[in-house]
Amino acid sequence: MLLPLRVADSKLTGKVLYEGITINVGAGGVYFRTYGWREFEIGTPVNVAIDVPPEMFQLLPFGGMTGQGTVVRVEETGRFARLSRNSDEDRPSERGVALQFDSKLRFDADLSMPMSGPPAERNRRELWT
Numbered sequence: 001m002l003l004p005l006r007v008a009d010s011k012l013t014g015k016v017l018y019e020g021i022t023i024n025v026g027a028g029g030v031y032f033r034t035y036g037w038r039e040f041e042i043g044t045p046v047n048v049a050i051d052v053p054p055e056m057f058q059l060l061p062f063g064g065m066t067g068q069g070t071v072v073r074v075e076e077t078g079r080f081a082r083l084s085r086n087s088d089e090d091r092p093s094e095r096g097v098a099l100q101f102d103s104k105l106r107f108d109a110d111l112s113m114p115m116s117g118p119p120a121e122r123n124r125r126e127l128w129t
Helices: none
Strands: 004-009 016-021 029-034 045-051 064-076 080-082 090-092 095-101 106-108
Touching: 004 029, 016 029, 029 064, 045 095
Parallel strands: none
Antiparallel strands: 004 016, 004 045, 029 095, 045 064, 064 095, 064 106, 080 090
């Protein structure tokens, strides 16, 4: 299920490391893809917020879920960016990141995460809003 996701540094700064969509969500964790994968190291603790869009309120009658997690995997996704049109050299441009939830997520009736701008810009936002 694709859901809006925000991942922030769990330190005092609360810097947003990723803001985009999930690829997979389960009871134990979440998986997403990002061009900002260098922000994530295995073992890094993070704050997680998963939004439930209004059109899904009949299925899931709450605004979203929040909690803490830990980065458990960063992997190449097989998506590559050509360095130039005349180059045979490719390099990974996007990687998948898996987070394991440290405890059950808390339901948040008022959570709403406005998403604006392209994903690359959202990955650089500095505040947990």
